[in-house]
Amino acid sequence: MNIADQTFPAVDSANEDRAQAIRDQLRDAIVDRRLAPGTKLSEGEVGTLFDVSRTVARAALQMLSFEGLVRTERNRGAFVANPSPEEARQVFASRRLIEPGIAIAAAGRMTPDHVAAFKAQLDEEGRFIAERGPNARRSEIKASGDFHLLLASVAGNAILQRFMEELVARSSLVIALYGRSGVSSCGHSEHMNILEALENGNSERASALMLHHIDHIEADLDLRVRSGPALRQALEF
Amino acid sequence: MNIADQTFPAVDSANEDRAQAIRDQLRDAIVDRRLAPGTKLSEGEVGTLFDVSRTVARAALQMLSFEGLVRTERNRGAFVANPSPEEARQVFASRRLIEPGIAIAAAGRMTPDHVAAFKAQLDEEGRFIAERGPNARRSEIKASGDFHLLLASVAGNAILQRFMEELVARSSLVIALYGRSGVSSCGHSEHMNILEALENGNSERASALMLHHIDHIEADLDLRVRSGPALRQALEF
DNA sequence: TCGGAAAAGATTGCATACGATTTTTGCTAG
DNA sequence: CTAGCAAAAATCGTATGCAATCTTTTCCGA
Numbered sequence: 203m204n205i206a207d208q209t210f211p212a213v214d215s216a217n218e219d220r221a222q223a224i225r226d227q228l229r230d231a232i233v234d235r236r237l238a239p240g241t242k243l244s245e246g247e248v249g250t251l252f253d254v255s256r257t258v259a260r261a262a263l264q265m266l267s268f269e270g271l272v273r274t275e276r277n278r279g280a281f282v283a284n285p286s287p288e289e290a291r292q293v294f295a296s297r298r299l300i301e302p303g304i305a306i307a308a309a310g311r312m313t314p315d316h317v318a319a320f321k322a323q324l325d326e327e328g329r330f331i332a333e334r335g336p337n338a339r340r341s342e343i344k345a346s347g348d349f350h351l352l353l354a355s356v357a358g359n360a361i362l363q364r365f366m367e368e369l370v371a372r373s374s375l376v377i378a379l380y381g382r383s384g385v386s387s388c389g390h391s392e393h394m395n396i397l398e399a400l401e402n403g404n405s406e407r408a409s410a411l412m413l414h415h416i417d418h419i420e421a422d423l424d425l426r427v428r429s430g431p432a433l434r435q436a437l438e439f
Numbered sequence: 440m441n442i443a444d445q446t447f448p449a450v451d452s453a454n455e456d457r458a459q460a461i462r463d464q465l466r467d468a469i470v471d472r473r474l475a476p477g478t479k480l481s482e483g484e485v486g487t488l489f490d491v492s493r494t495v496a497r498a499a500l501q502m503l504s505f506e507g508l509v510r511t512e513r514n515r516g517a518f519v520a521n522p523s524p525e526e527a528r529q530v531f532a533s534r535r536l537i538e539p540g541i542a543i544a545a546a547g548r549m550t551p552d553h554v555a556a557f558k559a560q561l562d563e564e565g566r567f568i569a570e571r572g573p574n575a576r577r578s579e580i581k582a583s584g585d586f587h588l589l590l591a592s593v594a595g596n597a598i599l600q601r602f603m604e605e606l607v608a609r610s611s612l613v614i615a616l617y618g619r620s621g622v623s624s625c626g627h628s629e630h631m632n633i634l635e636a637l638e639n640g641n642s643e644r645a646s647a648l649m650l651h652h653i654d655h656i657e658a659d660l661d662l663r664v665r666s667g668p669a670l671r672q673a674l675e676f
Numbered sequence: 677t678c679g680g681a682a683a684a685g686a687t688t689g690c691a692t693a694c695g696a697t698t699t700t701t702g703c704t705a706g
Numbered sequence: 707c708t709a710g711c712a713a714a715a716a717t718c719g720t721a722t723g724c725a726a727t728c729t730t731t732t733c734c735g736a
Binding site: 457491493494495513514515516 | 689690691692696697698699
């Protein structure tokens with residue numbers, strides 16, 4: 203897949219930082235799997251696509267590199283990250299550590315508005331599952347991640363929220379690379395159970411359900427190294 | 440305090456990214472409190488000090504801004520971060536969530552080499568506590584943070600390790616702003632207790648001790664807003 | 677035909693230049 | 707002497723240019 207095959211909506215929020223807007227667009231594209239792992243993101247190309255100079259494009263790529271979504275090699279350029287199985291395990295180990303705690307924090311802060319937001323989120327999730335086709339599948343993965351991000355925002359800790367954004371984005375990459383298939387519908391019902399526990403203020407149950415949920419997501423991955431890892435890395439795929 | 444009052448050793452690791460080297464130097468200076476919260480870090484000044492162009496200096500400042508050590512305002516510049524009490528609470532809430540888990544992971548991976556490294560680390564910590572003067576106090580805070588970073592490295596999760604680096608650095612800022620005084624010697628003995636539990640492979644105890652340790656550090660802070668928060672912010676101090 | 681070296685091309689790293697925005701300075705009127 | 711405004715200085719945001727490095731192509735000899 204080539205980045206030039208993609209189209210990006212114009213960057214509208216003019217007053218804000220342009221680099222940040224470009225980063226957001228690219229991140230969405232990566233998380234949505236419109237940009238496959240390993241895709242080269244050259245500064246010039248990104249700059250041309252978004253109609254900015256290489257300076258700005260470079261800044262956007264640097265941000266993505268900090269988030270672990272892009273890997274940069276000196277004098278070679280930036281590529282959509284290609285997480286190794288080990289990295290994948292670490293992503294999920296981090297989530298197992300953090301998300302149950304986030305669920306507990308969120309359980310203590312749920313308002314009716316929050317509940318409504320979750321319900322809307324889960325509705326959308328359900329719609330995408332009902333649909334078929336690769337496009338719906340992408341949206342489904344995205345929506346599934348958004349549930350976790352919504353939870354993090356309710357928890358009210360900006361630092362953890364930012365970290366979760368990174369972990370969810372990287373999880374999406376990992377699932378793209380190592381996912382088998384039929385996890386998502388199962389994940390949907392788990393999300394609903396978690397919301398139920400949150401509504402009831404049952405933080406312990408929400409936390410436990412979250413832990414199992416993460417385990418289930420990871421269990422759906424096939425983290426065995428496929429060919430020789432050296433070969434795989436040499437071929438950059 | 441003015442950044443120009445500081446001196447920075449020359450950037451030696453030539454082949455590596457210069458921006459990264461500058462970031463490391465600046466981070467050390469911030470964590471060591473040689474650069475006080477609120478200090479302006481202008482691109483030009485940083486560039487001149489390290490003998491690079493503004494382009495490189497800007498990249499270094501952008502990195503620090505991602506780590507939360509520097510706050511940048513559009514068209515105004517970069518300043519050493521001035522975390523609010525709320526931010527401070529979030530930093531420690533994050534640490535309470537993560538570090539006990541890191542202690543458990545580390546307990547299962549301790550080798551004799553690790554134990555030796557910890558002993559050396561604690562020795563150094565003890566030396567700085569024995570010394571007096573503001574310089575020793577700085578080193579003491581730094582060494583105390585290094586204990587937590589060493590633990591994170593033993594835990595073997597690169598993602599969590601990077602996150603801990605951020606949290607420890609931000610904690611140092613918070614302590615600079617809101618710390619009372621006599622925590623560190625107490626912290627030293629707690630570190631030794633944690634190491635003992637780690638050596639014995641008693642992960643539960645290490646985890647519990649870590650949690651209490653973080654509570655103690657936070658309890659030593661005075662997070663009441665001093666004057667009107669708006670005024671304080673307006674004065675940028 | 678194949679292997680390898682050299683040249684051409686592409687891309688990054690970095691410095692510098694210029695317009696835009698903010699901050700400071702200095703002057704004038706009250 | 708102070709308030710307010712205008713000009714000057716400083717600083718940032720961004721584009722662009724050049725050298726260094728990497729990649730690809732070309733060409734030549736075996």
